[in-house]
Amino acid sequence: MVAGSDREYRPELISRRGEWVAWSSALLMGIGWIVLRWFGRHISIGMPLFTIVLVFSALSISLSNWVDRQTVMRLNADWIEFHSGLRHVRLLWPEIHQVRVSPSRWGDKVQVIGERARFSFRTLGEVWFQDELKGRMGFEKGDEILHEIIVSSGLKQVSERDGEGAYYVRL
Numbered sequence: 001m002v003a004g005s006d007r008e009y010r011p012e013l014i015s016r017r018g019e020w021v022a023w024s025s026a027l028l029m030g031i032g033w034i035v036l037r038w039f040g041r042h043i044s045i046g047m048p049l050f051t052i053v054l055v056f057s058a059l060s061i062s063l064s065n066w067v068d069r070q071t072v073m074r075l076n077a078d079w080i081e082f083h084s085g086l087r088h089v090r091l092l093w094p095e096i097h098q099v100r101v102s103p104s105r106w107g108d109k110v111q112v113i114g115e116r117a118r119f120s121f122r123t124l125g126e127v128w129f130q131d132e133l134k135g136r137m138g139f140e141k142g143d144e145i146l147h148e149i150i151v152s153s154g155l156k157q158v159s160e161r162d163g164e165g166a167y168y169v170r171l
Contacts, residue, residue, distance in 0.1 A: 005077070006075070007074065009074075009075075014068070015135060022054065026051060026058050067084050067086055071084040078092060093154070095116070096170075097170055100167055123143050
């Protein structure tokens with residue numbers, strides 16, 4: 001990499017349709033619960049419990065979408081920086097001790113482990129349904145980022161099991 005040149009990467013963003021469906025479902029269940037109670041109808045414990053589950057699901061999806069939209073990874077000749085809405089990590093290349101790569105259905109999961117901190121990200125994964133691309137997730141140039149982390153950190157691969165991923169350490 002050229003000294004002093006910062007490169008910035010952002011993950012692919014998934015559709016917010018699922019988030020809207022989750023919030024709409026929670027809202028409809030909540031309104032139904034209130035209306036039935038208003039008219040004095042007996043409500044089984046399942047309805048409020050299901051409404052609460054839907055609200056927590058919608059909150060979880062919203063948080064995940066917000067974190068993805070805040071996430072950025074920066075690399076330069078001296079360090080790598082990972083920033084999301086929930087965490088900020090900057091590691092100098094010599095501080096990185098391990099990288100673990102685990103295959104997954106929607107992009108490999110990469111864990112970068114340093115002296116004081118760690119972070120993880122996904123390489124690009126595509127979601128297909130009935131031979132149609134429905135979405136992409138992870139970092140489009142995730143494989144390039146992974147390669148640069150390994151080379152810039154001076155890590156060497158110590159193991160790779162069939163289908164179980166790879167493990168890199170400083171030797």
